[in-house]
Amino acid sequence: MMTIQTETIVLDSEGKDEIFDITDSVRRTVSASGLHSGIVNVFIPGSTGAVTTIEYEPGAVQDLRDALERAAPKEIRYAHNEAWGDGNGYSHVRAAWLGPSLSVPFESGRIILGTWQQIVVCDCDNKPRSRDVVIQVMGE
Amino acid sequence: MMTIQTETIVLDSEGKDEIFDITDSVRRTVSASGLHSGIVNVFIPGSTGAVTTIEYEPGAVQDLRDALERAAPKEIRYAHNEAWGDGNGYSHVRAAWLGPSLSVPFESGRIILGTWQQIVVCDCDNKPRSRDVVIQVMGE
Amino acid sequence: MMTIQTETIVLDSEGKDEIFDITDSVRRTVSASGLHSGIVNVFIPGSTGAVTTIEYEPGAVQDLRDALERAAPKEIRYAHNEAWGDGNGYSHVRAAWLGPSLSVPFESGRIILGTWQQIVVCDCDNKPRSRDVVIQVMGE
Numbered sequence: 001m002m003t004i005q006t007e008t009i010v011l012d013s014e015g016k017d018e019i020f021d022i023t024d025s026v027r028r029t030v031s032a033s034g035l036h037s038g039i040v041n042v043f044i045p046g047s048t049g050a051v052t053t054i055e056y057e058p059g060a061v062q063d064l065r066d067a068l069e070r071a072a073p074k075e076i077r078y079a080h081n082e083a084w085g086d087g088n089g090y091s092h093v094r095a096a097w098l099g100p101s102l103s104v105p106f107e108s109g110r111i112i113l114g115t116w117q118q119i120v121v122c123d124c125d126n127k128p129r130s131r132d133v134v135i136q137v138m139g140e
Numbered sequence: 141m142m143t144i145q146t147e148t149i150v151l152d153s154e155g156k157d158e159i160f161d162i163t164d165s166v167r168r169t170v171s172a173s174g175l176h177s178g179i180v181n182v183f184i185p186g187s188t189g190a191v192t193t194i195e196y197e198p199g200a201v202q203d204l205r206d207a208l209e210r211a212a213p214k215e216i217r218y219a220h221n222e223a224w225g226d227g228n229g230y231s232h233v234r235a236a237w238l239g240p241s242l243s244v245p246f247e248s249g250r251i252i253l254g255t256w257q258q259i260v261v262c263d264c265d266n267k268p269r270s271r272d273v274v275i276q277v278m279g280e
Numbered sequence: 281m282m283t284i285q286t287e288t289i290v291l292d293s294e295g296k297d298e299i300f301d302i303t304d305s306v307r308r309t310v311s312a313s314g315l316h317s318g319i320v321n322v323f324i325p326g327s328t329g330a331v332t333t334i335e336y337e338p339g340a341v342q343d344l345r346d347a348l349e350r351a352a353p354k355e356i357r358y359a360h361n362e363a364w365g366d367g368n369g370y371s372h373v374r375a376a377w378l379g380p381s382l383s384v385p386f387e388s389g390r391i392i393l394g395t396w397q398q399i400v401v402c403d404c405d406n407k408p409r410s411r412d413v414v415i416q417v418m419g420e
Contacts, residue, residue: 002142002280003142003280004142004177004178004179004279004280006177006245006247041179041243041245043243043244043245043252045252045253045254045257046254046256046257047193047194047195047200047254047256047257047258049254071207071210071211072203072207078199078203079198079199079200079202079203079206080195080197080199080200080203081199082199083197083198083199084197084199089199089200089203092194092195092200092203092204093200093203093204093207095193095194096192096193096194096200096204096238096260097192097204097207097237097238099192099193099238099239099242100192100193100242100257101242101243101244103243134245134252136178136179136245138142138178138179138278
């Protein structure tokens, strides 16, 4: 019998491309659901956050930040900044490009990930805030 | 009891990175489904379209277009153009990179989005056409 | 009545941005499930693989590789490489950015894709290996 369970976790973020490993939270949510197999969808509300996977070690995390800085540098001109003055034009571009959603399968109550693959949230915004992340488990 | 409902909307697009805010369409589809909680999956058929979220104001939208132009400029050499002569090599690269699918959770019949976060379709192609977008609601 | 079916396919990959068209595998999995409508989620376990769609012809595929090389060149400095010495820092960045998951709708037992749109796996790693890809069909 298929069903859905939704949980929200809160991250205390410094912003500035802080990247959070939320794999354990996702694992716990799937395990607590009691479901055997299905999909867990991870979604970040907010237009300056993103979700993806990476090997969560300081080097790879920094390399991703560096690549985003090359593609959408903090210090160039952004039309968003000129209109709104909040200085986070680069944040919107990076988050939209990385994307706010991720869908990971699970079987036998365990999410299917590579050995060195973690589920991460990237807060691309330029100031601290608490950020909600929605973890939705759908399965049977 | 879980179920699925699928709807297709049609966008009248100019191409050339026209970006459409389809949040209201997604909201209406979820509301009309009568479902309480679940996932709405937004997918664009076609290899030159993409789906993501952004703050839909002219500045941020232009900034995303500018970043895509830096990463995959219209005017450089593309092997696709040399083989097919249709001049939209950059469109394929941008769309594949942004990605054609997005999954957004909903609860109590309402999609969970940030205050300034809209669901958008980016038509990366280089000519006008009508574009289908599939909105699929799965929930209970 | 909704249900879930999970299949894993194995790709014999050379790495180095080899891009695989797995559309037929996804089509067969959906068809074999006997389900009428729903979502098929494609996910690659492993932090150096990605899933997206593209027109699978040699030109467009090469153009995507070229764009990734511009954004995360193989030969620049990566903190990951300095820490781990495995030389695939660029692979982690590219895979995280493209993303490991894709959700495609199906109706009447057929996945909904554009005429020239194929589902592809990009192995961004720098050496040959066999790669699992999880295809999960959820529907009714």
